[in-house]
Amino acid sequence: MGQPIIQITNLMKTYKLGGETVHALNNVSIKIEKGEFLAIIGPSGSGKSTLMNMVGCLDRPQSGKYLLDGKDIGKMNDNQLAVIRNQKIGFIFQNFNLLTKLTALENVELPLLYAGVPAKERKARAMESLSKVGLKERAGHLPTQLSGGQQQRVAIARALAGNPSILLADEPTGALDSKTSKEILSLMKELNELGHTIILITHDLAIAKQAGRMVSIQDGQLLENGGELIGNMAIY
Amino acid sequence: MGIWQSIKMALRSIQSNKLRSALTMLGMIIGVSSVIVLVSIAQGSAQNVTSRINQLGTNLLTINTFGTDLALTEDKINELSKLNGVKAISPVVSGRVNVKKDKTASQVSVTGTNAAYSDVRDTKVKQGRFITDLDIEYRQKIAVIGSETASTLFGAENPVGQYIQIEGTSFKVVGVLASKGSSMGQGGDNTIIVPLSTGQRLVKSTTINQVYLQGKSEDQMDVVMNEVKLALAGMYPNKSDSYSVTNQKDLMDTMSSVTNTMTMMLGGIAGISLLVGGIGIMNIMLVSVSERTKEIGIRKAIGAKRRDVLLQFLIEAVVLSGVGGLIGILAGVGLGKMLSSLFSLTVSFTSSVMIGSFLFSLVVGVIFGVFPANKASKLNPIQALRYE
Ligand SMILES: Nc1ncnc2c1ncn2[C@@H]1O[C@H](COP(=O)(O)OP(=O)(O)OP(=O)(O)O)[C@@H](O)[C@H]1O
């Protein structure tokens, strides 16, 4: 096994609310190998999104170390982080976060636009990405003209467009019914088989179990394999 | 991301909010078009005035006398005419008289002067002849009449050789002046010119109100003016309050400085509306930034750099103000043309004013766009993404 794509050691993130300090991430350490399908599970407020923001380079660690592809994220400036997000990470959000004024194709083009890909190639690659999620015919539709599942697939296509090594999904099925959720999930499995590293955040154990590896987070602390917590978390 | 992409993106976003964009641009449109209309009217009237003054000749000096204590006699005038730079001199008495021809009566301004007047004041006859110096010597009761007076009194008839009654005395019309158009209260075409000696009788005063001097060359008018002033000071010590010497060029300079001030003032007032338009743009851009916080968060998560977001909003502001400016130029020119034909105003559109106000509108866009754009670019992506 080569060098892990993500290596996080003793990561801390605290929020000060009034006089109280919230340890959103408390001494988190994890290694993620290239090509893994990792599910992070945990109750609401446990720090899942905070961790995902950190992994997605939207935030810098307060203390601890985060190496992405061997590069120290903590030492990078905003512009460098933007480039990393653009090239290495594809975000899939719970509420899709598509730009409502742009068509499906234009939404998918966005990361390529910021990467400076010329218009023609951009269009071709965005189209390819859309056909991977089976929405080629809907390229000209606005998000409001698409169903929830279709919107999420557009979002996945957008995350895929730049061909990033990591796909980060924060509760991608949270806003979808169970049938559509299954479709999205199997799409993600396919993508994983194609070699994408996928990190999936959820508080649904059934969904988490589909992943190749599962960790749980509680009160900012990460536990490998879900450990003994899985039993307690049957409610999720 | 390329600048062209950014412009396209800005245009899209402006397009997707048509009404708001149009209202925002309205400020710029009104600003730019009012700059153009006001400045071109001011410049048009300035052109009008200077061309009229130019018509009078720029090598003209005028001595005006006030009151009666300055006895400008013939010798004194002769003395002035011998000055170095003076080419010709023309003393004038003037007043208003009643003129009658058969049953038609009219009030007309009368000018008593000499033969040189024709040259000095560039007053040509279109029919008959002008006054000669002999006419003055013999106090001839002859008159040269203005074109308007001619048509009032004689209609379509040829006045030359006919007689008119001036203050009850019969005068023979020897010539008709070519039309000059009226300008700045000067003469106009409703006028009668008679020999100086006859004129003095008509207005019952020997006081010469005005003396026109024609300089030999346009470039030396300052020198001539000084000569004349010195000579007058020698002739009439301690009476410098009773006369004034003006230079046509001075008059023009004064006029152009007046019209320049007017242009600047009007331009400035209109410029203020451009600024107000700019503030309108800033206002809308600020609203737009907070409305699109989520969009900014998404764009940043996907990999937009600070510069990309800054440029996007800045270009949006500049495109708004620039398109507004362009429409404003069209509206301004259209409005100016309409005003000029409705009120027969002279308007003069100069490309420098158009380009200038367009550039100014762009600059306003940049200045008032920077603040909201900077605000947008500084948004924290995590917080922006959480924004609903
Ligand atoms: N901007 C913030 N300011 C203050 N506290 C915050 C902030 N963001 C998160 N927190 C706190 O950090 C903790 C972890 O939040 P986080 O959003 O990571 O939870 P989560 O696991 O994603 O929950 P959910 O499943 O509801 O999305 C929570 O206690 C939350 O209150």
Ligand SMILES: [Mg+2]
């Ligand atoms: Mg969350």
